Amino acid sequence: MRLNDVKPQAGSKKRGRRVGRGVSAGQGASCGAGMRGQKARSGGGTRPGFEGGQQPLYRRLPKLKGFPLVNRKHYTTINVEKLATLAPNTEVTLESLLAAGILTDAKGDLKVLGNGELNVALQVKAAAFTNSARTKIEAAGGSCEIVN
Known part of the structure; x- marks a missing residue:
């Protein structure tokens, strides 16, 4: 079997609608798009998410500094x-x-931040350390232990 021998299953492909070809064809005049309005026009319809001028949902949700x-x-x-x-x-x-x-x-739990200088060796037990705090404590000869 070659690629040019491949054909769809019999009856699986339907031909497209021939719209605007008279009343007897079933889709004459307005072509099934109704009488008037934006969706009846050529190129009609709106982009995904458009809500008719109302602020769309994807713009409404994370308003003012995001979700907590x-x-x-x-x-x-x-x-x-x-x-x-x-x-x-x-x-x-x-x-x-x-x-x-x-x-x-x-x-809440203790978190050590790295602002300032430290020149005393301490054994610090906290839930979290910033990288700068950890380096300053260990440079002074102390130790950092994470405790929950």
Whole structure:
């Protein structure tokens, strides 16, 4: 069998409608498009998503700064510069920071951010670290441990 021998199954291909060829042909005059209106005109119809001038759904939905995350993680954040006041070789956790008065309230797990300088070796246990915070803590001789 060759490519030029391939034919569709008998009866699977129907011929197209011959529109506008008189009343007896079944699709005369308006060719099945109705009397008047945008969809009856040549080239008629609208683009996908068009809603007749109303703001379309794809433009309405993510209005004003996008969708909020459904199950967003809330972190209690602290910068590395705040940890510089602690004594060397201190174990830093969310509870110890609250007890020391460095943090006043806990909105979620602890996340350490990398703003500022650190020259004290600390053992920091937090839920998340930024890359800059991790490098600064380890450069000062401390360690970072991820705790859930």
